[in-house]
Amino acid sequence: MWRWNDRMLKTKMFISFSIVALVIVGITCGIFYYKNTSDIKSQTFSLSKIIAKQFSEMLDLYMQNIEELTLSISIDPAIQSNLFDFYKASNPIEKETIGYRLNPILFNFSYPKSYVQSISIYTLDGHLYHYTKYVKPEPVVTLSSEQLHNYAEVLGSKPFILVPAPEEQKRGDNPETVVSFIRKITKIPTQTIMGFVDIKINLNAFKMVLTNTEEKENDSTMHVLIVNDEGEVVFENGSRLMGNSQARFDTTIFSKPLPEGELRWNDKIYLYTFEKSSYTGWSTIILIPKDVIILKQKRIQDIVIIIGLISMLLIATVSYILSHQITLPLSNMARKMSRVEIGDLSQRMDYVGANEIGKLSRMYNHMLDSISRLIREVYELKLAEKNAQLSALHAQINPHFLYNTLNIMKSISRLRGIEEVAEISESLAGLFQYSMKNLHRPVALAEEIEHINNYIKIQQHRFGSRLELQCDISGAVLQASILKLTIQPLIENAVNHGLRKVKTGGSIRIQAVCHESVLTIKVTDNGAGMNEAQRIQIDNTLDSSSSLHQFQDIHHGIGLLNIHQRVQLFYGKPYGLQVSSKSGVGTTVTLIIPFSRVQPVKGEIAQ
Numbered sequence: 001m002w003r004w005n006d007r008m009l010k011t012k013m014f015i016s017f018s019i020v021a022l023v024i025v026g027i028t029c030g031i032f033y034y035k036n037t038s039d040i041k042s043q044t045f046s047l048s049k050i051i052a053k054q055f056s057e058m059l060d061l062y063m064q065n066i067e068e069l070t071l072s073i074s075i076d077p078a079i080q081s082n083l084f085d086f087y088k089a090s091n092p093i094e095k096e097t098i099g100y101r102l103n104p105i106l107f108n109f110s111y112p113k114s115y116v117q118s119i120s121i122y123t124l125d126g127h128l129y130h131y132t133k134y135v136k137p138e139p140v141v142t143l144s145s146e147q148l149h150n151y152a153e154v155l156g157s158k159p160f161i162l163v164p165a166p167e168e169q170k171r172g173d174n175p176e177t178v179v180s181f182i183r184k185i186t187k188i189p190t191q192t193i194m195g196f197v198d199i200k201i202n203l204n205a206f207k208m209v210l211t212n213t214e215e216k217e218n219d220s221t222m223h224v225l226i227v228n229d230e231g232e233v234v235f236e237n238g239s240r241l242m243g244n245s246q247a248r249f250d251t252t253i254f255s256k257p258l259p260e261g262e263l264r265w266n267d268k269i270y271l272y273t274f275e276k277s278s279y280t281g282w283s284t285i286i287l288i289p290k291d292v293i294i295l296k297q298k299r300i301q302d303i304v305i306i307i308g309l310i311s312m313l314l315i316a317t318v319s320y321i322l323s324h325q326i327t328l329p330l331s332n333m334a335r336k337m338s339r340v341e342i343g344d345l346s347q348r349m350d351y352v353g354a355n356e357i358g359k360l361s362r363m364y365n366h367m368l369d370s371i372s373r374l375i376r377e378v379y380e381l382k383l384a385e386k387n388a389q390l391s392a393l394h395a396q397i398n399p400h401f402l403y404n405t406l407n408i409m410k411s412i413s414r415l416r417g418i419e420e421v422a423e424i425s426e427s428l429a430g431l432f433q434y435s436m437k438n439l440h441r442p443v444a445l446a447e448e449i450e451h452i453n454n455y456i457k458i459q460q461h462r463f464g465s466r467l468e469l470q471c472d473i474s475g476a477v478l479q480a481s482i483l484k485l486t487i488q489p490l491i492e493n494a495v496n497h498g499l500r501k502v503k504t505g506g507s508i509r510i511q512a513v514c515h516e517s518v519l520t521i522k523v524t525d526n527g528a529g530m531n532e533a534q535r536i537q538i539d540n541t542l543d544s545s546s547s548l549h550q551f552q553d554i555h556h557g558i559g560l561l562n563i564h565q566r567v568q569l570f571y572g573k574p575y576g577l578q579v580s581s582k583s584g585v586g587t588t589v590t591l592i593i594p595f596s597r598v599q600p601v602k603g604e605i606a607q
Contacts, residue, residue, distance in 0.1 A: 008327070017319035018312070025311045029304045037297045044293060045260045045273055048222075048286040052275035055224060056284040062115065063181070063280050066199055067160055069109060070183040073119070073197050078105050083185065083194045086123060099129045106131035110199075117178060120198040121185070122148060143198075151196060155184045162280060164234050177203040177235055203235045223270070223287040225249065234282060254283060262290065329357045333364060345372050424461055430454040444598040445512060445521075446478040448487050452510070455488055459495055466506045467499060473512040480512070480519050481598040483570060489559040490523040490589050498527025498587055519595040524588040530581040538579050560589070567593060 073079060082098050082105075089095050102121065110116040110133065118132035128142050143151075154161055161182040181199045186192060203226075226235035231248040253263060253272065260273045270287040277284070329349070336347035345368055349361035413422035430451070449471060456469045469491075491508060499506040511522045530538075542564050564577045571593050581587035 013323035013326070014316070014320050017323070018316050021312060021315035021319070025308050025315070029308045033297075033300060033304045036300045037293075040293060040296050040300075041271070044271055044288055048271070048273035048288060049260070049275070051222070051224075052273050052284045052286045055286075056275040056277045056282075059226065059282065059284065060277050060279045062201070063162070065113070066116075066181045066201060067183070069113065069116070070160065070181060070197050070199060073106075073109055073121075073199075074183060074185040075188065076105065076109075078102075079121070079185070080188060080194070083121075083123070084187070086127070087194070095127065102129050103131055115202050117200045117202045120200070122196040122198065124148065124193065124195060143196075148196065151182055152184065152193060155182075155196075159183065162228070162234075162282070164228070164232055179203055179234060221289050221292045225285040225287065227251070227283050227285055229281055249285070326357070329361065333361070337364075340368065345375075420461060424458055427454040427457040441484070442481040442598060443484050444478065445473070445480045445482050448482055448484065449473070449478070449510070451485075452488050452491050455491060456508075463495075463499075463506070466502060466504055467495065468505075468507045470507065470509040472509065477512045477514055477519070479597050480514065481596045482519075482521075482593065483566060486563050486567065486591060487521060487523065489563055490591070493559055493589075494523060494525035494527065494587070498525040498529070500527070502527055514595045517595050519593050521591040521593075522588055523591075524586060526586040529583045529585050529587050531583045535579060535581050542577060542579070563591070567591070 079102065082102050086095055086098050089098070106119045106121075106129075110119050110131065116133075118130065118134075120131070121129040122143055126142065126145050126148060151161060161180075163180040163182060178200050181201055183197050184193050185195045185197055187194050224235070224237045225233055227233055227249045229251070231251045233249055249265075250263065253261065253274065254276065259275070260271070263270055263272050265287060269290040271290055271293065272285055272287050274283045274285040276282075333349060336349065339347045348365050348368065409421065409425040411422075413419070413425060452469070456467070460467055487510070491510075494508050499508070505526070507526050509522075509524045511524070513520055538560065541561060560577055560579070567576050575593050576591075578590040578592065579587070580590070
């Protein structure tokens with residue numbers, strides 16, 4: 001995986017886009033190919049069904065015309081009279097003479113029908129009267145007595161019989177497909193059988209119907225078959241299978257639930273549909289060679305592959321250009337940042353635009369401006385710090401001079417018996433001595449309490465008996481580590497603001513307890529207190545650590561926020577100050593810090 005992460009962003013974008021595009025294009029092309037090939041098959045079956053139905057209906061119409069013709073022949077009075085004369089005649093010459101009388105009658109029936117090839121009338125004893133339209137007729141195959149007997153039995157329950165001719169008729173180079181339409185002739189009005197009429201129909205006339213259909217198919221690939229229930233092929237367009245007993249068709253397809261599917265015919269795979277006629281009992285079968293469908297699928301496949309390749313090429317080109325446009329400014333920024341790394345802060349991005357790269361470029365330029373400004377400020381701050389240290393060295397004599405002066409005042413006051421001035425001078429000197437030590441270093445809580453006692457001694461000379469300090473702190477807690485000057489400002493706030501207007505009985509109480517490594521120090525006064533609005537304002541300011549000016553209108557001054565910020569900077573956010581107060585009752589300020597014992601600093605000399 002590290003090799004992939006080490007590749008350039010442009011390369012990863014190009015490879016990722018190409019793989020995603022390949023998957024999408026592949027799936028899309030696959031769906032398109034499957035859908036189109038499926039549609040081709042569906043359209044082929046739909047068209048074949050329509051053709052099969054139309055052809056079957058056309059065949060039924062032809063056969064209905066033939067049935068009407070045979071009915072007209074069977075009830076014609078002239079034919080009835082001649083057949084009656086035939087059965088009365090005993091002389092063969094008389095029987096032949098009847099044939100001459102029937103010839104013009106049969107001519108009149110067949111002449112208007114172009115698809116009628118010949119009309120034959122059989123007597124019950126097998127005598128034949130035959131009329132044909134051909135000038136040079138072919139030898140006529142007569143029906144045997146057994147065949148006539150079988151026909152009589154079948155025609156007892158059916159109006160007609162359709163029988164494929166045993167052989168095709170040939171006229172020149174054109175084979176003619178012929179089928180026999182046989183009907184019985186009954187005597188009127190007794191309905192006794194007098195004979196049979198056999199009309200031979202030339203099915204080549206059906207090919208004219210298929211002409212328009214074949215024009216719609218490529219290379220005339222559609223085959224139309226007419227098959228009877230025994231599987232004999234009665235008709236096939238463009239073939240010579242009619243009447244061939246070996247040309248049997250597989251009739252199992254007629255029992256399948258759907259009239260469509262695939263089959264093998266003459267060693268070739270076809271898609272088929274069929275329509276069975278309830279009138280003739282024949283089935284019209286439409287065959288489409290499967291290789292034609294496969295050829296169409298191959299064309300679609302080639303088109304899909306070409307479209308897929310073109311799409312992949314376009315997507316690859318676009319992804320490369322897009323990734324190049326994205327990574328070019330990033331590469332430029334990387335080069336500039338390498339220059340910044342060695343200290344050249346003058347490198348700026350010139351990219352303009354409202355997109356992400358433009359925003360990143362502006363942020364990069366602003367970052368360099370901020371770094372330059374901060375470096376300049378830090379440099380100036382260092383200079384100011386050095387100057388301040390020099391000034392502090394010069395000014396250090398002043399606190400020491402004041403501290404020494406206070407000690408002189410204490411000595412003179414004691415020598416002259418002015419004890420109050422000596423005590424005030426001693427307490428004030430202790431305050432200065434405590435304040436001049438390292439402010440950033442934690443001290444023991446006992447030291448902070450001693451500093452508070454010095455402050456209270458001075459204030460008691462001011463307030464007298466109005467002010468009292470109580471400390472409730474155990475000996476172990478007195479060794480706790482605490483930041484210097486974190487409790488004394490709380491006492492000062494209580495004196496200056498809480499107890500300022502108290503005439504007598506003013507009290508300040510300091511409590512310190514340790515629980516679960518947390519030191520809690522409470523400073524409580526019984527002064528004026530604060531109303532709820534003032535207390536909420538202090539809490540909000542402490543929580544948001546806002547600027548100091550927000551405390552200017554609050555009577556507790558800026559000391560609380562100063563202490564709160566110092567504690568959080570030193571110990572962390574969970575620690576700091578909490579204020580509770582009630583107007584007219586007093587105020588309690590709670591300081592919460594982690595408990596630890598103060599560690600003495602080696603080599604430090606007390607001042």
